[in-house]
Amino acid sequence: MSTLTAELAETAERAREAAMELGLDFPEVVFELVEPDELNMVASYGGFPVRYAHWRFGMEFQHLHKSHEYGLSKIYELVINNDPCYAYLMKTNTPMEMKLVMAHVFGHADFFRQNAWFKPTDRRMMDTMANHATRVHRHVQRQGAEKVEDFLDACLSLENLIDPMSLYVKRDAPAEPVPDFDTERYAAGQVHRFDVKHRYMEPFVNPKTALDAEKKQIAADMEKRKSGKLEPTRDVLGFLLRRATLQDWQADCLDIVREEALYFAPQAMTKILNEGWACWVHSRLMTQRLLDPSEVVDYCDKHSGTLSSPPDRINPYKLGLTLLRDIEDRWNRGAHGRAWRDCDDAEKRRRWDTKDGDGVKKVFEVRRIHNDVTFLDAFLTPDFIEQEKLFLYGRDPRTGRTVITDRDPANVKKKLLQQFTNMGQPLIDVVDDNHENRGELYLVHRHEGVNLREDFARETLRALHRLWSRPVHLETVVDQSRVLWTYDGKDAGTRELGKIE
Amino acid sequence: MRRVDQDVTRFRRIVKGEIRQNLKRYVAQGELIARQGDRAVSVPLPQIDLPKFTFGDRGGGGVGQGEGQVGEGVGNEAGEGEGSHQLEVEVSLDELAQILGEELALPRIKPRGTQQVEADMKRYRSIRRTGPRSLRHFKRTFRHALRRQVMLGTYDPKRPAIVPIPEDERFRSYEVQRVPESSAVILYMMDVSGSMGNEQKEIVRNTAFWIDAWIRSQYRNVVVRYIVHDAAAREVDRHTFFHLKESGGTKISSAYRLCDEMIEKDYPDEQWNVYCFHFSDGDNWSGGDTAECLRLLDEELFPKSNLFCYGQVKSAYGSGQFKHDLDQRFAGREELVTADIPDKDGILACIREFLGRGR
Numbered sequence: 001m002s003t004l005t006a007e008l009a010e011t012a013e014r015a016r017e018a019a020m021e022l023g024l025d026f027p028e029v030v031f032e033l034v035e036p037d038e039l040n041m042v043a044s045y046g047g048f049p050v051r052y053a054h055w056r057f058g059m060e061f062q063h064l065h066k067s068h069e070y071g072l073s074k075i076y077e078l079v080i081n082n083d084p085c086y087a088y089l090m091k092t093n094t095p096m097e098m099k100l101v102m103a104h105v106f107g108h109a110d111f112f113r114q115n116a117w118f119k120p121t122d123r124r125m126m127d128t129m130a131n132h133a134t135r136v137h138r139h140v141q142r143q144g145a146e147k148v149e150d151f152l153d154a155c156l157s158l159e160n161l162i163d164p165m166s167l168y169v170k171r172d173a174p175a176e177p178v179p180d181f182d183t184e185r186y187a188a189g190q191v192h193r194f195d196v197k198h199r200y201m202e203p204f205v206n207p208k209t210a211l212d213a214e215k216k217q218i219a220a221d222m223e224k225r226k227s228g229k230l231e232p233t234r235d236v237l238g239f240l241l242r243r244a245t246l247q248d249w250q251a252d253c254l255d256i257v258r259e260e261a262l263y264f265a266p267q268a269m270t271k272i273l274n275e276g277w278a279c280w281v282h283s284r285l286m287t288q289r290l291l292d293p294s295e296v297v298d299y300c301d302k303h304s305g306t307l308s309s310p311p312d313r314i315n316p317y318k319l320g321l322t323l324l325r326d327i328e329d330r331w332n333r334g335a336h337g338r339a340w341r342d343c344d345d346a347e348k349r350r351r352w353d354t355k356d357g358d359g360v361k362k363v364f365e366v367r368r369i370h371n372d373v374t375f376l377d378a379f380l381t382p383d384f385i386e387q388e389k390l391f392l393y394g395r396d397p398r399t400g401r402t403v404i405t406d407r408d409p410a411n412v413k414k415k416l417l418q419q420f421t422n423m424g425q426p427l428i429d430v431v432d433d434n435h436e437n438r439g440e441l442y443l444v445h446r447h448e449g450v451n452l453r454e455d456f457a458r459e460t461l462r463a464l465h466r467l468w469s470r471p472v473h474l475e476t477v478v479d480q481s482r483v484l485w486t487y488d489g490k491d492a493g494t495r496e497l498g499k500i501e
Numbered sequence: 502m503r504r505v506d507q508d509v510t511r512f513r514r515i516v517k518g519e520i521r522q523n524l525k526r527y528v529a530q531g532e533l534i535a536r537q538g539d540r541a542v543s544v545p546l547p548q549i550d551l552p553k554f555t556f557g558d559r560g561g562g563g564v565g566q567g568e569g570q571v572g573e574g575v576g577n578e579a580g581e582g583e584g585s586h587q588l589e590v591e592v593s594l595d596e597l598a599q600i601l602g603e604e605l606a607l608p609r610i611k612p613r614g615t616q617q618v619e620a621d622m623k624r625y626r627s628i629r630r631t632g633p634r635s636l637r638h639f640k641r642t643f644r645h646a647l648r649r650q651v652m653l654g655t656y657d658p659k660r661p662a663i664v665p666i667p668e669d670e671r672f673r674s675y676e677v678q679r680v681p682e683s684s685a686v687i688l689y690m691m692d693v694s695g696s697m698g699n700e701q702k703e704i705v706r707n708t709a710f711w712i713d714a715w716i717r718s719q720y721r722n723v724v725v726r727y728i729v730h731d732a733a734a735r736e737v738d739r740h741t742f743f744h745l746k747e748s749g750g751t752k753i754s755s756a757y758r759l760c761d762e763m764i765e766k767d768y769p770d771e772q773w774n775v776y777c778f779h780f781s782d783g784d785n786w787s788g789g790d791t792a793e794c795l796r797l798l799d800e801e802l803f804p805k806s807n808l809f810c811y812g813q814v815k816s817a818y819g820s821g822q823f824k825h826d827l828d829q830r831f832a833g834r835e836e837l838v839t840a841d842i843p844d845k846d847g848i849l850a851c852i853r854e855f856l857g858r859g860r
Contacts, residue, residue, distance in 0.1 A: 006661065041505040050504065055515055056549070058508030063546060146520070149511075153524070157551050314564055393575045394562035402575045405562070416564050426554050450556045459527075459552030474554075 002033050011095070011290075012102050018289040019106040023364065024281065026109035027123075028084040031102070033091045039075050040064040042088050046264065047080045048129045052136035052256070053145075054152060077101040081112040081267070083123035096295040100282055100302060103290060107281030110367075111274050117266045117371045120167045125263055132256045139249040151250055155257040157463035160425045161236035162258060164265040171233070191215050232429040236443070237261070239430050244467050254467070268423040269371045276320015277367045279306070280328075283321070314416075319388075323375070326384050327366060328359035349383065372420045380416065382409035390416075418448070426452060428474070440471040447477035454478075454485075461487035516547045524549055598718035601711060601852075623675040632672025641671040684722035685774040687713065688763065690756045692781035694731040695748035701814040705780045706743045708812060708848050715856055716776060726763060730756035732786070736763070752786050753779075753823065754793040761801045775806035778855070782816040783823040791823065795830050803836040810855045811839045 004012060012031055019026070034042065044060035045051040067073045076097060079087040087105040089098060112118050122128055140148045163171075191214040194205050233239050237258040241251060267274070283303060291299055309315035330336050334354030343349050366375065392406040392415055406412070432442035441464070445452060457474060464472045464487075471488035475497065482497035515521045516528055527549045565575055628638060646665035650656035656663075691697075691705055717723050727742035728734055731749035734756040756779065764775060785791050802809055813824040824839050831837045840854040841847065 037503070041503055044505060053507055053511075055508055055512040055521075056551070057505060058510070058512035059547075059549060061505045061509055062512065063548070066546060150521070150523070153551060157553055160553055160555075309566055314566060318566075388566060389568060390564055390566050391569070391571075392562060393565050404565070404569050404571050404573050404575060407571055412564060415562075419564065424556075426556060428554055445554070453555050453557035456550075456552040457554055460554050463552070 001038060004031050004033060007095070008033070008098055011099055015099065015102040015106060015285065015290060018285045019103070019110070019281070021289075022281070022284065024106060024110035026085065026106060026113055029087055029105060029109050030084050031087050031089055031105075034088045035091055036068055037065060039078060039088055039090050040068060042078055043075055047078050048126060050126075050130045050133050052133040052152075053140070054149065056156070077105055079105045079108045080126065081118060081121060081123070082126045085109040085112065086126065094298070096292075096298050097302060099290050099295075100286060100299060103282035103285040104278045106285070107278030108274065110281070111270075111277050114368050115266075115270060115274070115371075116369050117168075117270055121266055122263055128263075129260070132260065135252055135256060139253065143249055148249070148253065151466070152253055152257065154463040154466040155237075155254050157460050158237060158240075158467070159257060159261050160423075161234070161428055162261050162265065163233065163235035163238070164262070164269060164423065166235055166238075167262060167265065171231075171235075191218065230431075230433060232431045232444070234427065234429050236428065236430050239433075240467050243433055245469060246467065250467075265423065266371075269373075272316045272320040272323075272372045272420075273367065273370055273375045274320070275317045276322075276324050277363075279317050279321040280324045280363065314390075322388060323379055323384065324363050324366065326381075326387075327379055328363050330359075331362035332357055332359035334358075346383070373417060376413070376416055376420065380413050382413075385409040385412050418450075426450075435473060438470070440473060441468045443472070443474045445474060445476035451478055452476050457485060458487070458492055461485060461492070465489055512549075515549065527551065598714040601715060622678050624678050625673045625675045627674050627676050629672050629674040630670070632674060636673045638671045638673050642669055645669040645671060684724070684772065685716055685720040685776060686724045686726065686764075686768050687716055688726050688728065688760055688775070688777045689742065690728040690730065690734075690760060690777070690779040691742065692731070692751055692753070692756075692779075693729045693745050694751040694782075694784070696751075696782050696784055696816050697814070698816060701782065701816050702743065704814050704842055704845060704848060705812075707845070708780070708842065708851060709743075709778070711848070711852050712778060712855065715852075720774065724768075728756050728759055728763075730759075734759040750786050751781070751784055752790050753781065754790050754797060757794055757797040757802060761797060761805075764802075764805050777802060777806050777809045778812065779810070780812045780814060781823060783813045783821040783825075784816075785823050791826050794823075795826065798827075798831070798837070803834070806836065808855075808858070809837050811837070812851055812855070813839065813841050815841070815843045 003009075008031070012029075016029070040061055042049055043064055044057050051057060064073075064075070068075075075090060076093060077087060077089050079085060085105075085108075087102075087109075089101055093101060112121075136148065136152075191211050193211070196202050196205050237254060240246075241254055241258065246254065286299055286303075307315065307318040307321065309318050333352055334340075334356035335349065335352040340349060340352055343352070366379070370378065386409060390409075390412045391404045392412055393402055394405040395401070396403045427446040427448070429444050429446070430441065431444050433439070435442040443464075457476070461472050461474060469489075471486060474485045476483060476485065477500065481499045484493075484495040484497055486493040486495070511520070515524050518525050529548045529550060567575075569575070625636075628641060642665050643663055646663050646669040647656065649666075649669060650663060689709055691702075713725065725739070727737050727739060729737050729742060729745055730752065732752045732755065734752075736759065737745065760777060768775060785794070798809065811824065811827055813821060815821070821841075824841065827837065827839050835858070838855050838858070840851040842851045
């Protein structure tokens with residue numbers, strides 16, 4: 001790893017100035033030149049130079065290493081959401097590529113700082129990750145590598161059971177057990193009354209409304225405790241952290257896995273917009289400010305390479321960039337709002353022009369407030385879907401071939417939104433930790449049309465059982481009927497819960 | 502030692518099943534396809550998927566982009582299973598041999614012989630102050646120039662212009678080295694009697710190709726000779742070796758005798774590393790001939806060669822007696838390796854068996 005050479009430092013400075021002039025806002029960006037394998041290592045660590053020891057990083061590294069070695073793939077850069085923002089550049093990039101990559105990096109750095117969904121993220125994550133590594137290492141030394149790794153694997157199996165929205169909204173505190181010293185008073189339904197010096201102050205210090213509210217609250221709490229029901233929560237990891245009987249080191253490992261999963265959640269939530277924005281920024285900076293005429297062809301080649309998409313997949317870079325450009329164009333022409341939407345004439349809509357010229361401003365606004373789901377929901381118009389030739393594909397049940405099944409914009413949009421909701425992960429809540437009054441854990445999968453993969457779900461229940469140590473259940477839907485999958489520590493079980501109308 | 506190396510080691514050991522056996526069932530075999538001409542090689546890329554609550558088959562569906570009517574097929578077959586990593590790549594034969602060596606964990610071959618034969622080799626590995634421009638060592642020249650400028654105090658870090666003068670220049674130059682030269686000869690013998698069908702030949706051809714690739718990657722000089730035999734043996738060229746269809750009886754001793762003669766005549770010195778590979782279905786003419794074979798091996802071929810490999814291809818007619826005889830007589834002999842090749846899938850195991858000793 002080394003710092004930039006003099007020429008590259010100059011390129012970086014020019015890119016920085018151009019980015020500032022465009023109106024981007026970013027923390028200090030530190031560029032590091034790295035060898036291919038160093039970059040592969042950082043990439044397999046999810047962008048960080050230091051992570052705790054775990055075999056899956058080794059697996060990732062081997063894959064990256066091999067496919068780089070055999071010339072199948074190349075990573076140009078990697079940038080971390082941190083303050084200062086660290087960007088790793090592949091040493092073997094050509095000068096033009098360096099320029100392009102730097103412009104791209106400034107786009108990401110701006111996005112990390114400006115996008116609302118990144119607001120609550122830890123900007124010292126590089127240090128935090130290193131601390132996590134130290135903590136895990138300490139547990140390994142005390143407990144043994146095998147034991148810690150085995151437990152980490154169980155935690156990682158549950159990694160996606162977090163509540164990403166908990167970063168932004170304060171949930172009602174789940175019904176915690178009442179503190180011990182209060183239990184009796186609570187059980188008796190007594191409210192807390194402040195001492196008063198003079199009787200006349202009583203209605204002011206302990207107003208009747210407050211007392212009544214507390215009484216009601218106590219009654220509700222007691223009711224809830226009796227039924228043993230808790231507030232359903234999507235934050236399964238957080239729940240386990242509070243409630244499962246874990247040893248200190250186990251709780252610490254679980255905490256680390258959860259914290260890191262939450263850190264990466266905003267990135268998973270904004271993949272399309274983040275990449276689209278960075279591409280929008282780099283193409284603007286390159287074509288308008290940075291590019292030397294002799295580099296144009298090479299640049300176009302690289303740029304279009306990034307944006308190519310195989311027919312069966314959506315390239316987030318491309319979708320994000322084209323959608324942002326569409327927004328820029330529409331807001332430049334004033335082609336939005338009710339009058340435009342209600343216009344039935346496609347040709348008229350296409351030629352709509354009020355000479356607003358708000359395009360760039362709108363694009364900046366979009367990058368500030370949206371995530372992928374809201375971005376697609378708000379701006380993916382039927383016109384755009386037709387123009388970009390998006391389609392739905394599926395398996396033809398007769399021939400077994402993969403064919404285009406639908407080109408209806410509404411359906412395409414629905415499917416896309418579905419794919420990006422909850423970062424493409426199933427929605428699973430804990431609803432009961434005392435199922436059948438036997439301390440068994442009860443999870444419910446909110447089925448929205450796609451079944452869970454059963455063999456994986458069964459294995460994941462085992463992992464969950466390792467943490468909960470009492471039987472665990474998952475309620476889900478298979479072919480229109482509700483089923484309950486169970487693992488009790490020895491055997492896996494299945495119970496039909498009835499058809500859905 | 503990089504930080505990630507310990508993770509890689511740990512992952513490898515898990516895949517091999519040395520540790521964490523409970524993860525073994527999650528190991529999936531992805532692969533990376535390498536191409537050499539029209540020959541595809543796949544490099545295994547094992548992968549462990551930790552189970553999670555995830556969506557199952559989405560009906561193979563998703564959103565795509567591009568031309569096409571509803572009902573038309575989508576470009577390449579989508580939904581080929583997201584977990585398997587299929588990558589294709591073009592490689593040279595040399596790299597191929599390296600990959601083979603790596604993946605099969607083949608030891609490097611230790612050349613035998615007294616290594617008396619030496620060749621003069623010019624190697625550019627030293628530096629002089631004079632020389633032709635084309636050999637100027639750019640980096641060193643500038644390093645000396647920089648050193649001189651720093652010493653003279655004319656170097657300005659703000660304007661880092663470095664101008665070498667003739668005294669700074671350094672040139673690459675060669676040194677003559679005496680290096681031991683080793684060469685190898687590979688002798689392939691194949692039974693082409695009536696019982697060896699097309700499928701058996703295909704197996705032999707594939708095996709021979711890989712053995713060839715590996716040995717060639719280990720020696721600078723490789724000579725390959727081919728012998729076919731039924732009741733009598735003769736030398737043939739490569740094309741004939743793989744395409745010949747004969748019929749008749751089998752006298753293995755004829756091949757061994759011819760092989761021995763060839764070694765005696767053409768590769769007598771200690772400097773030659775001799776590899777013999779014999780493929781047959783193991784159905785010899787008579788016990789008497791087998792006895793003669795064993796004698797030839799013991800007295801002539803073993804002392805003269807690094808390795809004698811016998812691969813027995815399974816055929817509908819062969820009794821497979823010959824391998825049995827060899828194993829019985831020469832149990833524990835280092836010079837001899839025998840292997841069964843039941844079908845095409847057995848080829849890799851056979852190569853590992855043959856070349857795994859690093860002789």
